[in-house]
Amino acid sequence: MTSILRLALPVPLNTLFDYRAPEAVVAAPGCRVLVPFGRRQVVGVVVERATDSELDDNKLKPIERVLDAAPLLTPELLATLRWAARYYQHPLGEVVQAALPVALRSARGLPESGVPALRLTAAGHAARGDPQRRRGTRLDALLDALAIGPLSGADLETRVAGFASAVRTALARGWIERVRVASATRPHAANAGPPLNEEQRQAADAVIAASEGFAPFLLDGVTGSGKTEVYLEIIRDCLARGRQALVLVPEIALTPQALRRFRERLGVDIAALHSGLGESERARAWLAAARGEAPVILGTRSALFVPLPNPGVIVIDEEHDTSYKQQEGFRYHARDLAVMRAKALGIPVLLGSATPSLESLANVGAGRYRSLPLRHRAGLATPPALHVVDLRRQRLQHGLAASTLDAIAACLAKGEQVLVFKNRRGYAPVLLCHDCGWSAQCPECERALTLHRHAGRLRCHHCGFEQAIPRACPSCGGLALHPLGEGTERLEEALSARFPDVPIVRVDRDTTRGRRMRDALFDSLPDAGARILIGTQMLAKGHDLPHLTLVVVVGVDEGLYSIDFRASERLGQLVVQVAGRASRAERPGAVILQTHDPAHPLLGVLLNGGYRALAAQLLEDRHNAGLPPFAHFALLRAEVKQRDVLDAFLAVAATAANDPAIITHGPLAAPMPRRAGVFRGQVLIEAADRAALQGFLPTWLDAVRALPGERKLRWSVDVDPVDLY
């Protein structure tokens, strides 16, 4: 007598695979198993147990080995993943694979448990007893801290500030050694933090009161209103009830400082899950959560898939942030899935933002989410003033108006910092011949090459192409090649020419690579005096900059006139977020918006009514235009080297999409019709409601999969896409 195991395998196939398991083998749903698959071996996850299979018994292979004695994935997580696979039209095997940390996707043993820690050696004890030892040094403090027992890095950090070099010294001298200890070895006292104000109290109480069931909340808190204090209060209550809290933050916000703040305020170890972590550390944190040992899990997008055996609450900070949407493979939205997970878990979910997404505001409007407003700015007299600078008929200096430069000068004269935003790196986005109209284009993409003057190169920001800057126009031979438009590099040049004595820091992908570099940079900024920061979106968030009082948004018009219908929402969010960065209790901040259309209605709404008014207007516009969140989209994208193959495929796919419940748009050109030599196109499916879309997609995609030339190109579906035009 054998039983059947239905497995999710890491292959892009829309099916589960049945295997035989001897009676003696116990592999509950959620366990990983090693199985033969074709001519190779793969790790799969048991989804169901069954007594019979649609296939003949002789077709079924026996499983090779059970990898987990107890299920790694909880029933709820498995159910949520199945739901997500269906909703996003992605094979369950790949969805399950995406949920597992990389280290658990192979059959190798689980990583060592426990957290890395340091322990005093015998030599260390001796050194501590040495009457000659120098007191009051960090090394001394380190030895004292470890004298009682081993400590994790996190615990050490709270006891000995800046212990890294002391650790190196002590390790070199053989006074301490690296060991592993169970997590949360030494819970420390939590710092109380400031008392909650009335609004914060009400918000926290509302969530706490609902903590025994599913309840979605939007914590709609203006900048500086102390959203984090509300999170902390809710998590504290959750911990007191012995439950786990899952907190998701945008990639850029998961800094060592944020971790330390949570740890100090909650008095427990925080399991961190982000891309900066090594794979075995990631798996360890994930397993700690899965075993219920980690009380608080703080992570980015993919941390949403951590098993929660004792679920208490899910918090999505900066819920409007676009990094919650996975943009390749299994294209899920972590914020949307978080709500589904909370529903499956029967716990509250709290979405927090100073600039909520229109989707969430619509959900509040429809009564699906409860709004928890925080309108009071802690200790802040006035919000920063927004100023519109009219660029028309002005002589600009590399894109900056004279009045903007005067405002910067005034700000610097007071010893304060200035932030200049331009969402475009390089010197200029176009190199144009003034004689014949030629401009430098990428040979592989249908886009202009960006001039990088310092590097002396023309670069394509969409593929790897680059070339030297031509001296003469390749088309007419003329010498009138001019940079058109501004990038951060040009702004830096212009501002350093105008303010030669002021230190300037440029932050974009060309100057700042990797999170470590960015963290180091931000660490150095707050204490610095007068200076100018120039940067792309990278600068919109990050650490607190206490000396920042002026923000200049150079590229406002791009947000007002973009082909992407979400651009105006993002512009509003950017302006409000950066305005928040310039807000100080002591000094009033200001934001300058440079535009050629000062009378643009959306600017007026933003200036007079702030983000709330802008959001209301944008929601009305979306409603009138039949755009999300009042319509529901799915996007079929395809790309191939041969244009005719693309056109033929999309034409047939669009024709196959005829159903009274949906509207088919296209085939359409992609925002980048050619990228790195590959032609790209798409078919857009629109439906009035999710159910209609969900009802239509499976049959259509089955038909698309069955198309003859389907294997000749790369194609994918994106349900609820965020970057169609």
Next chain:
DNA sequence: AGCACGCCGACT
């Protein structure tokens, strides 16, 4: 996605 099988082109 892998991985094999299989049937046509220029090479040690």
Next chain:
DNA sequence: GTCGGCGTGCTC
């Protein structure tokens, strides 16, 4: 004669 191109089929 064979190495290797990628079309097609299959994976419980």
